[in-house]
Amino acid sequence: xxxxxxxxxxxxxxxxxxxxxxxxxxxxxxxxxxxxxxxxxxxxxxxxxxxxxxxxxxxxxxxxxxxxxxxxxxxxxxxxxxxxxxxxxxxxxxxxxxxxxxxxxxxxxxxx
Amino acid sequence: xxxxxxxxxxxxxxxxxxxxxxxxxxxxxxxxxxxxxxxxxxxxxxxxxxxxxxxxxxxxxxxxxxxxxxxxxxxxxxxxxxxxxxxxxxxxxxxxxxxxxxxxxxxxxx
Numbered sequence: 001x002x003x004x005x006x007x008x009x010x011x012x013x014x015x016x017x018x019x020x021x022x023x024x025x026x027x028x029x030x031x032x033x034x035x036x037x038x039x040x041x042x043x044x045x046x047x048x049x050x051x052x053x054x055x056x057x058x059x060x061x062x063x064x065x066x067x068x069x070x071x072x073x074x075x076x077x078x079x080x081x082x083x084x085x086x087x088x089x090x091x092x093x094x095x096x097x098x099x100x101x102x103x104x105x106x107x108x109x110x111x112x
Numbered sequence: 113x114x115x116x117x118x119x120x121x122x123x124x125x126x127x128x129x130x131x132x133x134x135x136x137x138x139x140x141x142x143x144x145x146x147x148x149x150x151x152x153x154x155x156x157x158x159x160x161x162x163x164x165x166x167x168x169x170x171x172x173x174x175x176x177x178x179x180x181x182x183x184x185x186x187x188x189x190x191x192x193x194x195x196x197x198x199x200x201x202x203x204x205x206x207x208x209x210x211x212x213x214x215x216x217x218x219x220x221x222x
Contacts, residue, residue: 035212040121042200043155043212058209090154097208100145100157 003027006091006104013085013111021076021107023091031094032074033101036060036087043090049074078109085111116203118213126221131188133216135201142204144177144184149215150197158186191220 005024013019023032031050035043045058049068063082068074078085088108092101115138125131135144143162147155159168161177161184168175174187184201201213 040214042118042214043202045209045211048209098143098160098162098204100160101147101155101202101210103154103156106154 004091004093004102004104006089006107008107009105011107011109013109015111016080017111018080019078019085019109019111021078021089021091021109023074023076023104024072025074025093025104026072027093027095027102028071029093029095029102030071032068033092033094034058034064034066034074034076035090035092037090037106038087046076046089078111085109116201116211116213118201118216120216121214122217122219124219124221125191127193128190131191131195131218133186133199133201133218135184135203135213137182137203137211139205140181142181142206142208144181144204145202145210146175146184146186147200147202148197149200153197155200188218191218193220193222196220 003026007022033048034046037043044060046064047066049055052071055066055068065077088106090106091104094101117136119134145160146158149155159175164181165179166177172189176185198215198217200215202210204210
């Protein structure tokens with residue numbers, strides 16, 4: 001969606017390195033989410049934040065960390081503790097509890 | 113934990129044929145949303161269903177929410193090549209988290 005920027009589109013890293021994925025939004029949405037997408041497994045929630053300086057773990061938070069210092073930004077760090085980091089990562093925002101999720105274009109991370 | 117199952121995982125149809133994907137939750141949902149993801153793209157919101165037994169239509173697409181609010185379906189009449197993509201349901205529970213189904217990948221053969 002326009003208004004959500006994920007960068008870069010493709011990212012390559014060596015095993016053992018931490019890497020940070022960027023997600024910036026100008027939609028003024030309070031809630032932001034990180035999902036991981038693997039073939040045949042749909043979207044799985046990593047972390048979410050409903051307000052600045054607060055965030056909660058999703059179903060697969062192990063090996064990931066986030067921060068929410070500004071409303072516009074919700075970066076995701078994939079640490080070396082994440083066993084299978086190669087995946088497509090999607091950031092989403094939400095205006096209110098029953099509103100649709102708006103997704104960025106995603107970052108495809110490959111770790112070798 | 114919360115699970116949302118979606119079937120089938122893949123569907124190939126001839127252009128003009130109908131298509132249906134089904135979503136089933138292990139628990140009662142507050143609402144359910146449907147998304148479409150084109151190949152190489154990101155999920156895009158299609159519709160939200162909130163009420164028990166609700167039916168909504170968007171042109172050739174018909175969405176239903178089950179009476180028990182545990183299942184939902186998306187039916188496309190007379191598919192076109194523009195319908196190609198993966199269709200996801202996302203169920204929201206009382207804890208305000210969305211749980212995505214595994215998706216149904218639709219291929220339309222011209």
